[in-house]
Amino acid sequence: MSINYIPRRFTVVRDKELCINCGCCVRQCSNECHYYADDGKTALVNSNACVACHRCVDMCPTGALRIEKYVCDYRENANWTPQYQQEICRQAATGGVLLSGMGTPKPYPVYWDKILLNASQVTNPSIDPLREPMEIRTILGRKPEKITVEKKGKSTVEMPPQVILETPIMFSAMSFGSISLNAQKSLAMAAKNLGTLFNTGEGGLHPDLKDYTDCAIVQVASGRFGVHKEYLQNSRFIEIKIGQGAKPGIGGHLPGEKVNVEVSNARMIPEGSDAISPAPHHDIYSIEDLRQLIWSLKQATHNEKPVSVKIAAVHNVAAIVSGCARAGADIIAIDGFRGGTGAAPTRIRDNVGIPIELALAAADQRLRDEGIRSSISLVAAGSFRCSADIVKAIALGADACYCASAPLIAMGCHMCQTCNTGKCNWGIATQRPELVKRLNPDIMHERVENLINAWNHEIKEIMGGMGINSVDSLRGNRLMLRGIGLTEKELEILGIKHAGE
């Protein structure tokens, strides 16, 4: 083996006192860190390929395994950090573009952690969500500019198609191909039981999910994989994918290795062929062109489906959102730069785009200033780690939130950030049959449901504390937010006051 100039990342420590050589770890590790000695009985470990996914640790029946960070000091250098040196070595060896999985791990500011929520005291009583009605039902879709009623009080306005969700939380786009069919099915089952939606991503809809089309958001991306008339008509709403927070301005590229027979069926491409979604839609070069695609989708579905446009949070996000709204989008999803991905060029993921908090606040404000905020629905995406993040997003102006990483963690993901290798030991970001079968949708949908139900309770609890009994009264209610340790400019963009004001 040639020298690769890079020390390993982790050490797998096996406690010989506890290890019973049962071989569970040997069978579990797709990175082949664990193996049997020549005697065929003694389990040994080679930590070089360990990604710290914890599969062996969690599965070990005697708790004999532990993952440690491998400490190998470089001469201290705040500029040439080990990370940059190692990345250079990788590129020197291959000449390739660096590719990473999941959202950026860089320590950019997380504004959710710098925003505090309000609660009622004395003057406006808080509400007990356990005993009083608390509404978190969320309705997405274009709303008419004004309501007209006939004499008896019945509305005479023809209502555009609406989508009713029982929670403001939806599952973000993850294609079959980037994740396994079992993972996607778990999300579909959970969405159905929770009264919310999952999103097929740009990978088409697998025939096994045909029972879940009434809770499916189907994506139309630049590669148009799996897009046909029936796919569009069998959906709750259609989403045009313009961009993704983890890789704004970049397309998708599912390598041929991951296009097995099942993935090929859903995407409607030959087995083993690369699925390339380029950065732009070649029929969209302007807001007017976007309008053309939006209305073509509406025509293809007899105006029965709302059409969403998903964009990455970039510098001019507010103006772009305004353009999308005027192009006829019923729902606009903004994906912040901390959002996850199955694979993105590292440099793009870690350097392009802006945080969802600022993008959302700016877009909401712009739409309000232009008097069109109430006509469309805004969906925020890009890393929601807990229910409080979601409450803050709604108060900043979101109608609903897209979550993906959190439900994946509920299914076993440990954020090892190597989704792109296709060797996911948890059966999520892989197409290898022996790994996919580790994820049982019948069990995993319950874990995802538990998570969202727990968050729903917490959202109600937080709203109750504010004295608010409907999520509609929370939406865009920035008076419920205060900044902590933020500059004047940050407060101005977020449209909130500082704590104490």
Next chain:
Amino acid sequence: MSITAGLRRYEDVNEEINRRLKSDDKTAVREVNGQRYLGCGLDSGKSLDIYGTAGNDLACYLNGGRVTVYGSAQDAVGNTMGGGEIIIHGHSGDALGYGMRDGKIFVRDNVCCRGGIHMKEFRQMKPVLVIGENAGAFLGEYMAGGTIVLLGLNMKHGEKLFGPHCASGMHGGKIFVRGAFPKANLAQNISVCELEPEDEKELSAYVKAYCRYFGADYAEIMSKPFKKLVPATSRPYANLYTPNL
């Protein structure tokens, strides 16, 4: 009885077409002035004749139906079509047959930029695009399957068979070109080959259909030699990335 489009909005015209095609299998629209989405998602067994200039996204998501235009068409004809046939007695704008997965498009004259991009095939589905004259830039960009036939008829002196960046990123399918073509306009990693006997057979069927639709002379078209353009590799970007573990 045919439908008159005139200056009516496309929603109106399309609604009338859909209503008509609920009971009839065939209808015609006259005096078309760029109305969009005509024949959108038309199902198998239905056919639509269009007189005038068809607007953008003609026959998008076509679902097995047949659309004939007696005139020219604007951009994005047959956008993401899944089957059927489009016959244009004129020329076509940009992004013709974007992402088409099955069916056939015949254009009598020329097409603008980005014709046949993202064409892809799947099992028995094989999209076919036949262009009578020449094509603009980026013909067959990202093409992943199916067949494009470029006949180069009626070319004036100095005109080129296709514009720059032809077959850029192509990783499947084939392009048949007739006569001389500008090699400098061809993307890297594209091989120029002679036709195999099965290619000859396939090409002959498409040219015959072209001649049948537009009254061209089969013998004259076939008298000039054809070449086949195919990707040198089906994985042009296989070594682009390095896992950053």
